[in-house]
Amino acid sequence: MVKPAFVSKLQGIYWTVTGVWPLVHMPSFIWVSGPKEDLWLVRTVGLLLTVIGAVLLAAGLHRRVTAEIKWLGVGGAASMAFIDFYYALNDVIWNIYMLDGVAELFLIALWVSAKKVQNTESTSL
Template identity: 40%
Template sequence: MNIFRTLLWIQGCYTLLTAIWPLVDIHSFMLATGYKTDIWLIKTVGALLIPVALTMLSFLFIDTDQRPVFILGSLTSAAFISIDFYYALNDVISDIYLGDGIIQIIFLITWLALAKPLLLKRSNK
């Protein structure tokens, strides 16, 4: 399995699992991530991340231009990096989110490493 497909599989599944978790069991989610008052917001974010994850995973099964999933994956990671570090370091959310931020940095670095081959592959067609 090449790096592109591996990244899609790992980030897609990670995003899907973290999206579904608060929808299925908000209590265990809050045990791991800290108490929250706006449960509706947590569930809304989870619901919105499901199509993001499924879109990423769909690129494992379709042969098409890969640039849209590069944009989706890398910018989703960048958004979570910003949120996780800003709010965890300002004591708004639990420090457990720093771990997610590190995982998102790994995803983003991998997307950026793939950027040039993805762009070159498309321009050579």
């Protein structure tokens, strides 16, 4: 059984790196993932993944992985996996995205096998 903080850090690092990638070097991102028509949408998804990844990473580093953090990780990974598989299998995006889909399913499996998360009450942000 893995610790929730480990899963949160792992997903946080993965999402932060993959989110930042198109923001810092779009040509290599497109070379690997295929041509894109709306680069603003690629940047939007990149920024969202970066922010969510940073939050997951911070929660894991501070060992403050609550049920909400777990559901953010699971729900986000499930959403990404669905998009990856659905659109790759329908030839909308390159099949390379299915590798990300597998990684997202792996993250979900880690979350499911993780020990119980914290249930802390806090009034501070």
